[in-house]
Amino acid sequence: MKTTLIPLLLLAALSIAACNPDNNESVSNVPEQSQPAEPETPDTPGDDDGSGDDSMENRKIQLTVNGNSFTATLEANEAVEALKEQLARKPLQIRMDDYGDMEKVGALGFSLPRNDMHTTTSAGDMVLYQDNSIVLFYGSNAWSYTRLGRVDGVSTREQMLDLLGGKGTVTITFSLP
Numbered sequence: 001m002k003t004t005l006i007p008l009l010l011l012a013a014l015s016i017a018a019c020n021p022d023n024n025e026s027v028s029n030v031p032e033q034s035q036p037a038e039p040e041t042p043d044t045p046g047d048d049d050g051s052g053d054d055s056m057e058n059r060k061i062q063l064t065v066n067g068n069s070f071t072a073t074l075e076a077n078e079a080v081e082a083l084k085e086q087l088a089r090k091p092l093q094i095r096m097d098d099y100g101d102m103e104k105v106g107a108l109g110f111s112l113p114r115n116d117m118h119t120t121t122s123a124g125d126m127v128l129y130q131d132n133s134i135v136l137f138y139g140s141n142a143w144s145y146t147r148l149g150r151v152d153g154v155s156t157r158e159q160m161l162d163l164l165g166g167k168g169t170v171t172i173t174f175s176l177p
Contacts, residue, residue: 092175108132
C-alpha cells in the first residue's frame with residue numbers, strides 16, 4: 001500500500017505545482033478579458049469641446065419680441081445642437097403667426113434633425129414641427145413633436161401671451177445669450 005500511496009502523493013504535488021499562480025509561463029490561448037468601458041456621458045447642449053460642461057448658460061437661448069427679451073432652457077438632443085450651430089453663426093429672425101388659438105408657428109428656413117415623440121404641450125413649450133418649423137405654445141396641444149426647450153418662468157397662457165406681445169403676427173429673434 002505504501003508503494004501505491006507515494007506515487008499518488010507525488011502526482012498530486014505535481015498537479016498543485018502546475019496550477020500555482022506564481023508560474024511565470026503565460027497561457028497564450030486564453031483571450032484577455034477587457035474591463036467594461038465607463039459609460040459615456042451624453043453630450044450636453046453647448047458641449048462642443050467634449051468637456052462635459054453642463055452649465056445652465058450652455059442650455060439657454062434668448063428670444064426677443066418687440067424689444068423685450070426672455071430666455072428658454074434647451075433640451076439635450078440633435079435638433080437643439082443643430083439649432084445652436086445655426087445661432088452661433090448669426091441670430092435668426094422668424095416671423096411667427098398664431099395658429100389654433102394655442103401657438104405661434106414660424107418657418108426656420110432650414111431643416112433640423114427630428115426625434116418626434118407624442119407630446120402634450122403647455123404654455124411655454126418650444127418644439128420643432130416637422131423638421132423646419134418652430135412652435136411656441138401659449139396653449140396646449142397633443143401631437144408628435146421634437147422638444148426644443150421651455151421658456152423660463154412661464155406657467156400660464158397669459159404669461160406666455162404677454163411675452164409674445166399678445167396675439168397676432170410677430171417677428172421673434174432667436175439668439176445665443
